[in-house]
Amino acid sequence: MTQSIPLFNLFLPCPSGVEDMLAAEVKRVSHAKPTPARAGVYAKGSFEDVLKLNLHSRLAQRVLVELMHAPYRSEDDIYQAACDTLWEQWLTPRHTFKIDATASRSPLQSLNFAALRVKDGLCDRFRHFEGVRPSVDTERPDARVFAHFGPEHVTLSIDTSGEPLFKRGWRFDKGDAPLKETLAAAMLEASGWAHLAREKGIDAPPLVDPCCGSGTIAIEAAQLVAGIAPGSMRRFGFERLLPFEAKQWNAIKEEATNQAITKTDVQEAIKNGFVANVYGSDLAFRMVDFANTNAERAGVSGLVNFRGGDALQRSAPVEGPGVIVMNPPYGERIDTRGVAASQAAHAARAPVELRSAPADESQRDASANFFQLLGRHWKTAYPGWTAWVLSPDMKLPAAMRFKESRRVPMFNGPIECRLFRFDLTAMPERRAESDNASAR
């Protein structure tokens, strides 16, 4: 008689707006059966699926295995639910652990106290059956327990990821406003370019990020081209949990490595005239250095090309049409610099009677100026290309003098954004000339 493989209820949290893309990814990289929910995806899958999802998911924040889902009204019910959970299938008393608690529309007075009751239940169960209990370590726990308190039900899950999955293990150098790798991947997925990269590999259409910072979007893109698994450079929480078997994990990793284009393949392709089709540039040369070091660590240095330069002056690095994907500088977190800033500063230094705005508004002017000039520049330098721009500014299309053909809601951490799609049609030559003259 063959033994049936146990299936678990999984939950993969993700930012709102990404759920459907994540559900499709779950199907693509594992045998788990996904159902999109709010800010995440439920899936039914085996422990092997858990390992594959951790290794291959570009979009999930982590992979949780649900161990208990029970109704509750009071803290006593929570304690009982924790006492009834089969923790011993995942942990031993020698493991250290940490409880992370979240709530939505919960009747509880104190989330901390509720988390404490989960801890008590977990420890008392071990003490009862084994005579010893595991200890809490809030800094570097062996295992993380997630407790979620809804309006009527408590859900207790064990985390299999450890560090959140956006930490791929290659980005040590970053600027002031780095994009999470998972969000960069969601932008590439929403733009449709990720699909092309998976299908066509190094023949995918060119991709450009003209404000690349530490290179997150371009490096994610280059890894897609190479078929490198996003988790291949990091460790995972499941490696310390009881169901873990090194043999199974090594086989999954080996399968992933065999599917990826190796450094030697890339070097060989470069010798035969292959030119990278993923490009990034940034005004700050320090950022370009960071991006190059990060690309080296991510195993894609031959597939991506980083350079310095003002986005307002960079012409298309290759013949298109291709795709621009970027999260430009915005708000107070990061300033727009370069041509747009010097124009605004120049205007602020002008005699009072000639100024259109007070000096302290010059940064805001620079930002508005930047987007207007960028729109103009793209029309002449990137005709036929498609641009996808992530911004919290709902008026960005008006600022760029464009009409977006799509706007995809996405969250950059707590900031609600839109990923705007602009189809860059060529500007008639006469109009472009007079526009450029008035911009000077």
Ligand SMILES: C[S@@+](CC[C@H](N)C(=O)[O-])C[C@H]1O[C@@H](n2cnc3c(N)ncnc32)[C@H](O)[C@@H]1O
């Ligand atoms: C929001 S950050 C991009 C972060 C990037 N996606 C990452 O993950 O590191 C914006 C970047 O735009 C750059 N920048 C500002 N003004 C620029 C300009 N005029 N041309 C090119 N880059 C510019 C900044 O140096 C900064 O690195």
